[in-house]
Amino acid sequence: MVTVDPVAPRETRPRLPVADVRWSTVLAPVAVGVLFVLGWEALVDRADIKPFILPAPSAIWDQVTANRDSIVSGARVTGSNALWGMLGGTLLGVVGAAVAGTFRFVDQMAAPVVAALAVIPIVALAPVLYSMFGAAVNSGRIIVAGISVAVPVYLNTLRGIRQVRAVHRDLMAAYAAKPLQVIRTVTLPTATPYVFTGLRIASSLAVISALIAEYFGGPIGGLGKSITSSAASSNYPLAWAYVTGAIVLGLLFYVVTLLAELWFSRHQPAP
Amino acid sequence: MNQVVTEPAISVTGVRRVFGKGRKQVVALDDVDLSVADGEFVSLIGPSGCGKSTLLRLVADLDSPTAGTLEVFGKPARRARLDQDYGIAFQQAGLLPWRTVAGNVELPLKLHGVESATRKGRVAELLELVGLADFAKNHPDQLSGGMQQRVAIARALAESPRLLLMDEPFGALDEITRERMQNELVRICAETGAAVLFVTHSIPEAVFLSDRVVVMSPRPGRITGVVDVRADGLAGAHDRTERARDQEGFFRAVADVRSLLHGTPVPTVAVDGLEK
Numbered sequence: 001m002v003t004v005d006p007v008a009p010r011e012t013r014p015r016l017p018v019a020d021v022r023w024s025t026v027l028a029p030v031a032v033g034v035l036f037v038l039g040w041e042a043l044v045d046r047a048d049i050k051p052f053i054l055p056a057p058s059a060i061w062d063q064v065t066a067n068r069d070s071i072v073s074g075a076r077v078t079g080s081n082a083l084w085g086m087l088g089g090t091l092l093g094v095v096g097a098a099v100a101g102t103f104r105f106v107d108q109m110a111a112p113v114v115a116a117l118a119v120i121p122i123v124a125l126a127p128v129l130y131s132m133f134g135a136a137v138n139s140g141r142i143i144v145a146g147i148s149v150a151v152p153v154y155l156n157t158l159r160g161i162r163q164v165r166a167v168h169r170d171l172m173a174a175y176a177a178k179p180l181q182v183i184r185t186v187t188l189p190t191a192t193p194y195v196f197t198g199l200r201i202a203s204s205l206a207v208i209s210a211l212i213a214e215y216f217g218g219p220i221g222g223l224g225k226s227i228t229s230s231a232a233s234s235n236y237p238l239a240w241a242y243v244t245g246a247i248v249l250g251l252l253f254y255v256v257t258l259l260a261e262l263w264f265s266r267h268q269p270a271p
Numbered sequence: 272m273n274q275v276v277t278e279p280a281i282s283v284t285g286v287r288r289v290f291g292k293g294r295k296q297v298v299a300l301d302d303v304d305l306s307v308a309d310g311e312f313v314s315l316i317g318p319s320g321c322g323k324s325t326l327l328r329l330v331a332d333l334d335s336p337t338a339g340t341l342e343v344f345g346k347p348a349r350r351a352r353l354d355q356d357y358g359i360a361f362q363q364a365g366l367l368p369w370r371t372v373a374g375n376v377e378l379p380l381k382l383h384g385v386e387s388a389t390r391k392g393r394v395a396e397l398l399e400l401v402g403l404a405d406f407a408k409n410h411p412d413q414l415s416g417g418m419q420q421r422v423a424i425a426r427a428l429a430e431s432p433r434l435l436l437m438d439e440p441f442g443a444l445d446e447i448t449r450e451r452m453q454n455e456l457v458r459i460c461a462e463t464g465a466a467v468l469f470v471t472h473s474i475p476e477a478v479f480l481s482d483r484v485v486v487m488s489p490r491p492g493r494i495t496g497v498v499d500v501r502a503d504g505l506a507g508a509h510d511r512t513e514r515a516r517d518q519e520g521f522f523r524a525v526a527d528v529r530s531l532l533h534g535t536p537v538p539t540v541a542v543d544g545l546e547k
Binding site for chain 1: 328331332333353355359361363365367369378379380383398456
């Protein structure tokens with residue numbers, strides 16, 4: 001009686017597409033990286049470049065291994081500033097976009113402020129914030145990271161909220177769904193991939209902002225502070241070692257966000 | 272929900288819908304009268320822009336008429352929407368891609384606060400009805416177009432509505448899938464006994480599925496005639512079988528609808544022009 005399309009039920013939940021990555025896509029960039037480092041080493045060695053201009057990778061690596069504890073603890077300080085900033089900024093961005101997406105006048109009122117925030121180099125606010133909150137606490141740095149995260153998250157989420165399909169809107173109307181039900185059932189899930197696009201941009205911004213904010217003062221211990229102080233004491237390979245730590249930290253933020261994005265948007269077409 | 276229904280499922284009187292203002296004004300519907308009895312299957316057919324989808328949206332209260340009244344089971348359309356007196360399916364299945372098949376079917380029940388155990392039973396029943404019981408935990412992106420549309424139909428039936436509104440639900444499907452879906456729809460309608468207002472632009476589809484086919488013409492959208500398929504010698508829509516497609520009455524009704532669409536007068540008893 002009942003006819004079923006001749007398709008066997010497939011695996012119910014597709015896993016992360018990580019397993020689909022081919023070896024060549026991993027090997028190629030690794031090969032480029034190795035060649036780059038070897039070339040760098042050879043260049044510094046042959047051309048006899050002084051360490052204050054460009055230290056050799058081997059010298060930097062020596063410093064990394066020798067100061068591993070200090071780099072890790074620095075990354076922890078900077079990383080926690082970036083993380084708190086990112087959480088706060090994301091919350092602000094998403095809630096702000098939900099409000100602006102619901103009430104058109106809020107969107108119009110907020111547009112110039114958001115544009116201004118996007119244009120101001122947020123990090124330049126760091127010295128002002130240090131004098132507001134006191135130079136002994138990390139609040140200023142967290143706020144700097146938070147604002148720089150909130151802007152791209154807000155803009156992308158708002159764009160995502162506008163992508164709700166007409167048929168879904170009609171459906172919700174036909175079900176006489178209440179405004180909050182519509183937001184929860186249709187609007188936020190539609191916007192999710194866009195939120196993550198914003199987060200992906202924001203993740204590296206958060207680390208960069210938290211790092212640069214340390215250049216302008218505040219408590220010591222973070223990677224940014226360590227970079228400036230080792231450069232100031234002419235220990236260039238050590239400064240580069242801290243920079244390496246910062247790169248790893250930034251990558252970590254980026255990759256974790258990317259994985260979260262893949263997981264959450266596994267049933268949606270990419271925006 | 273289960274009131275004794277004496278009034279027609281849909282009653283449309285003098286409805287007019289105008290889009291835009293001033294010189295850009297477009298009359299989508301003009302002076303439309305239509306009545307769909309309880310349990311009756313009525314199709315709206317006509318070329319693009321004849322206002323058939325607009326009329327369905329008005330009945331669903333997704334849009335408001337410029338003039339005239341629409342009643343669903345004797346209530347104003349808005350009241351009927353708020354009371355969830357109808358189920359609806361669109362040309363696009365419109366499933367939520369982040370929910371499973373079961374999650375999509377139970378959506379209306381969930382939104383209206385039906386408790387979890389009841390929902391579960393009802394969803395199993397509905398998926399059985401549309402032949403997708405094995406796919407409950409799949410996501411829509413893993414299903415074919417026809418299967419997605421069946422999920423959408425199951426969702427429309429979730430609250431056992433006495434009226435189904437369908438806006439070209441099979442429009443995007445290939446011919447083979449389409450005929451199979453039509454057979455299933457006939458079976459489902461016979462099982463549920465619901466009245467259906469069905470928008471299509473396929474003449475055979477309209478004739479095969481319906482008790483009556485309402486033919487519309489564009490600019491301004493008007494009803495040009497109604498073909499009573501039963502008067503052409505076909506069984507009532509609920510008792511129809513696949514074989515109806517090969518019966519003489521089927522071809523007679525198709526010819527009637529076609530001549531109404533193309534505007535040539537036909538001397539057939541089945542065509543009684545504007546109803547009422």
